[in-house]
Amino acid sequence: MTSELDPIASPSGFTPRSTGGIGLWVTPVDEVAIEARARTFTTRSIKKTSKRAALELAISCIDLTTLEGMDTPGRVSALCRKAITPDPADPSLPSTAAVCVYPSMVPSAAAFTAGSSVRVASVAGAFPSGMSSLEVRLADIRDAVAAGADEIDIVIGRGDFFTGRYGRVFDDIVAAKEACGPAHLKVILETGELGTYDQIRRASMLAMAAGADFIKTSTGKVARNATMPIALCMAEAIRDYVEQTGEIVGLKVAGGIRTAKQAWHYLVLINETLGPDWLTPDRFRIGASSLLNDALLAIRKLDTGRYSGPDYVSID
Amino acid sequence: MANDDIHPVAKGQSRGFSLDYAPAPESASVVSIADEYGLFIDGEFAEPESGELFATVSPATEERLSMVASGGVGDVDRAVGAARRAYDGVWGPMPGRERAKYLFRIARQLQERAREFAVLETLDGGKPIKESRDVDIPLAAAHFFYYAGWADKLEYAFPGRDVAPRGVAGQIIPWNFPMMMLAWKVAPALAAGNTVVLKPAETTPLTALLFARLLQDVGLPPGVVNIVTGAGPTGEALVDHPGVDKLAFTGSTAVGKRIQKVALARGVPVTLELGGKAAHIVFEDAAIDQAVEGVINGIYFNQGHVCCAGSRLLVQESIAESFVDRLKRRLATVRVGDPLDKNTDVGAINSSRQLARITELVEVGVAEGAELYQPDCGLPDRGFFFRPTILSHVEQTHRIAREEVFGPVLSVLTFRTPEEAVAKANNTPYGLSAGIWTEKGSKILWMADRLDAGIVWANTYNQFDPASPFGGYKESGFGREGGMHGLAPYLSAAPTGGRS
Numbered sequence: 086m087t088s089e090l091d092p093i094a095s096p097s098g099f100t101p102r103s104t105g106g107i108g109l110w111v112t113p114v115d116e117v118a119i120e121a122r123a124r125t126f127t128t129r130s131i132k133k134t135s136k137r138a139a140l141e142l143a144i145s146c147i148d149l150t151t152l153e154g155m156d157t158p159g160r161v162s163a164l165c166r167k168a169i170t171p172d173p174a175d176p177s178l179p180s181t182a183a184v185c186v187y188p189s190m191v192p193s194a195a196a197f198t199a200g201s202s203v204r205v206a207s208v209a210g211a212f213p214s215g216m217s218s219l220e221v222r223l224a225d226i227r228d229a230v231a232a233g234a235d236e237i238d239i240v241i242g243r244g245d246f247f248t249g250r251y252g253r254v255f256d257d258i259v260a261a262k263e264a265c266g267p268a269h270l271k272v273i274l275e276t277g278e279l280g281t282y283d284q285i286r287r288a289s290m291l292a293m294a295a296g297a298d299f300i301k302t303s304t305g306k307v308a309r310n311a312t313m314p315i316a317l318c319m320a321e322a323i324r325d326y327v328e329q330t331g332e333i334v335g336l337k338v339a340g341g342i343r344t345a346k347q348a349w350h351y352l353v354l355i356n357e358t359l360g361p362d363w364l365t366p367d368r369f370r371i372g373a374s375s376l377l378n379d380a381l382l383a384i385r386k387l388d389t390g391r392y393s394g395p396d397y398v399s400i401d
Numbered sequence: 402m403a404n405d406d407i408h409p410v411a412k413g414q415s416r417g418f419s420l421d422y423a424p425a426p427e428s429a430s431v432v433s434i435a436d437e438y439g440l441f442i443d444g445e446f447a448e449p450e451s452g453e454l455f456a457t458v459s460p461a462t463e464e465r466l467s468m469v470a471s472g473g474v475g476d477v478d479r480a481v482g483a484a485r486r487a488y489d490g491v492w493g494p495m496p497g498r499e500r501a502k503y504l505f506r507i508a509r510q511l512q513e514r515a516r517e518f519a520v521l522e523t524l525d526g527g528k529p530i531k532e533s534r535d536v537d538i539p540l541a542a543a544h545f546f547y548y549a550g551w552a553d554k555l556e557y558a559f560p561g562r563d564v565a566p567r568g569v570a571g572q573i574i575p576w577n578f579p580m581m582m583l584a585w586k587v588a589p590a591l592a593a594g595n596t597v598v599l600k601p602a603e604t605t606p607l608t609a610l611l612f613a614r615l616l617q618d619v620g621l622p623p624g625v626v627n628i629v630t631g632a633g634p635t636g637e638a639l640v641d642h643p644g645v646d647k648l649a650f651t652g653s654t655a656v657g658k659r660i661q662k663v664a665l666a667r668g669v670p671v672t673l674e675l676g677g678k679a680a681h682i683v684f685e686d687a688a689i690d691q692a693v694e695g696v697i698n699g700i701y702f703n704q705g706h707v708c709c710a711g712s713r714l715l716v717q718e719s720i721a722e723s724f725v726d727r728l729k730r731r732l733a734t735v736r737v738g739d740p741l742d743k744n745t746d747v748g749a750i751n752s753s754r755q756l757a758r759i760t761e762l763v764e765v766g767v768a769e770g771a772e773l774y775q776p777d778c779g780l781p782d783r784g785f786f787f788r789p790t791i792l793s794h795v796e797q798t799h800r801i802a803r804e805e806v807f808g809p810v811l812s813v814l815t816f817r818t819p820e821e822a823v824a825k826a827n828n829t830p831y832g833l834s835a836g837i838w839t840e841k842g843s844k845i846l847w848m849a850d851r852l853d854a855g856i857v858w859a860n861t862y863n864q865f866d867p868a869s870p871f872g873g874y875k876e877s878g879f880g881r882e883g884g885m886h887g888l889a890p891y892l893s894a895a896p897t898g899g900r901s
Contacts, residue, residue: 112687112688112689112690113686113687113688113689113840114688114690114691115688115691115692115840115860117860117861118688118691118694118695118860118861119688119690119691121694122691122694128531128743128744129422129744130422130423130424130425130743130744131420131421131422131423132423132425133423135420135421135422135423138418138420139420142418321690352420353420356420357734361418361419361420364418364420365418
């Protein structure tokens with residue numbers, strides 16, 4: 086496949102198919118200022134009914150995740166039960182958006198979630214490094230989709246990105262999108278490895294221009310995961326992209342989000358950056374495992390006025 | 402298969418989830434406000450000679466907070482007398498290292514009682530609690546810490562010079578940053594060995610009076626700091642008093658000019674920190690989203706009651722439309738209301754008089770052809786509030802581009818080249834501050850070299866630090882506050898051995 090963009094002619098611009106060849110404009114990012122702005126989202130006060138609604142929304146946006154070499158159908162079954170009915174004591178609570186598993190676990194996950202609203206997401210494309218040939222990565226994706234995955238999470242080729250071969254990164258995403266067929270594509274930037282906010286902004290625009298349905302922060306497999314300023318940087322990129330193309334793209338934050346409090350900080354960030362239209366699982370996801378139980382405990386605290394111990398929610 | 406296509410969703414279609422922020426008011430119970438306050442002279446609170454009091458109100462509720470003494474000529478004379486005795490008897494002869502101990506004690510006490518000071522500052526002045534809590538009071542304490550460190554090192558600050566305090570300093574401060582301005586004035590004066598007569602602004606005297614109590618608690622010798630409350634005539638009495646050896650004023654340019662006349666006639670050294678009409682210059686190669694934040698903070702911080710506020714946005718024409726759209730979008734999320742609420746970004750306008758002035762200037766701006774934008778935010782029923790405002794399509798000839806509004810009003814102008822940006826930025830009688838947003842370092846240096854402004858911020862705005870000098874050119878005044886520069890006006894210097 087030939088590249089649609091010439092990285093030399095437009096070192097900071099990318100050409101999405103929808104704009105008919107008009108390049109995207111990528112603005113620089115100021116590190117100090119973006120971190121200062123991100124801090125302000127942690128000081129908004131959310132209480133009572135608004136807090137409960139926010140916690141429910143957070144649950145409904147979770148991609149409940151298990152990505153271990155030791156995963157088994159038994160483990161996936163437990164995870165799916167939990168995703169469908171997070172708290173058996175309170176059936177009014179929403180299911181999570183999806184479960185997220187390795188490709189070999191997709192058949193189990195598809196079977197265990199059948200008939201529910203919970204989607205099956207699978208990491209694919211030589212996750213988490215992406216360091217395989219394009220053919221192998223595409224086969225991995227097709228395999229997962231054929232086994233029943235509704236959503237595919239791939240990671241961009243950082244090797245190509247760092248050597249300035251943006252065209253290759255772009256083409257690989259285009260190819261992955263085609264391989265996905267009807268499944269949604271989430272493109273992981275692995276922001277913890279990109280080094281600067283400028284690079285994160287650039288990678289965000291590139292992934293969106295190439296056809297990502299969601300852009301996602303991290304694999305959860307490297308030391309540095311999602312942070313508030315990184316999420317803000319990507320949300321601002323989405324806002325720009327939507328403005329320039331009219332296409333909607335979602336944001337997924339992943340890795341290190343363990344507490345209900347962190348989750349609503351992200352909701353505030355989304356609310357004030359992309360607006361309430363993005364406060365939906367169609368456009369916002371949180372990749373997490375232990376967050377769900379913390380959110381359940383927080384809801385119980387709101388309902389009963391008491392803290393209950395960790396043994397009062399299921400460990401899956 | 403869950404595959405409802407997310408792409409064709411119309412822009413702006415509401416999904417119906419609204420994330421409501423709850424009010425989070427800071428409790429006012431940490432402060433106790435007396436019904437009446439006297440003048441703080443010679444370490445004691447004293448009745449004014451005239452017996453006259455004036456009310457200070459909360460601009461957010463228009464409720465009266467307290468009655469405060471109105472100082473007259475005789476009161477100022479007593480205060481200057483007390484300051485003179487303290488200078489001759491205690492403070493002047495005291496070794497610097499001993500003075501430093503008092504300053505450190507004041508700084509620590511300010512930190513200890515920060516919450517009380519912050520809440521009172523917000524009650525009396527109308528600024529959001531998040532600013533008084535995170536900016537005003539911490540910076541006031543930092544100034545005392547900083548100058549405490551200089552008190553015993555004055556000879557090193559000015560090598561080769563013999564330095565001596567000037568004597569009694571008369572200081573007049575404004576209502577926009579009451580405690581911060583107090584600290585900027587009092588800390589260097591005391592560190593240098595002067596004694597002080599301070600007049601706080603008539604709309605915001607309460608934190609200065611709480612500070613007087615703090616001085617009693619730390620045991621500062623009587624007369625070293627005297628606080629005389631009152632309006633313009635009180636200030637005039639202080640400026641006219643022959644016993645004052647040094648004048649310092651922060652406030653409007655009109656009053657500053659009058660003070661300079663008097664000071665010149667009497668040969669008294671004077672420092673003036675006056676108005677401003679700062680240009681905030683945004684180039685197309687800036688980090689745009691952060692520049693939006695910077696411009697918003699630059700003008701709406703403290704309701705725009707900031708002499709260095711970035712009130713004129715000069716944006717490169719190639720991005721002007723998109724940039725103004727972003728500003729409007731961001732402005733829609735700015736929260737205006739109860740200053741004591743921790744979520745509030747923009748609080749109350751300081752006084753009804755100031756509110757009237759802002760309203761008038763905005764009306765003039767619209768009449769002159771500027772395009773008005775104000776977010777659709779609700780305002781409280783009571784109190785002095787003004788919607789944060791953007792006036793676009795403003796031209797250099799408009800009054801709104803030339804006069805200091807001192808309110809939450811941003812005027813937007815455009816430029817094509819760096820030269821034009823500099824020419825427009827400098828085309829004002831003021832010269833206090835400027836901001837530059839570009840990712841290109843060489844352009845920052847080129848611009849900073851040519852801007853007639855005492856302070857130039859690059860890729861940030863409204864950053865203050867006790868170690869950094871602050872002050873203006875042209876009609877924004879002269880002399881510097883902060884840093885080593887801030888000590889100089891409170892010292893007389895002679896070549897070593899030259900003093901008789």
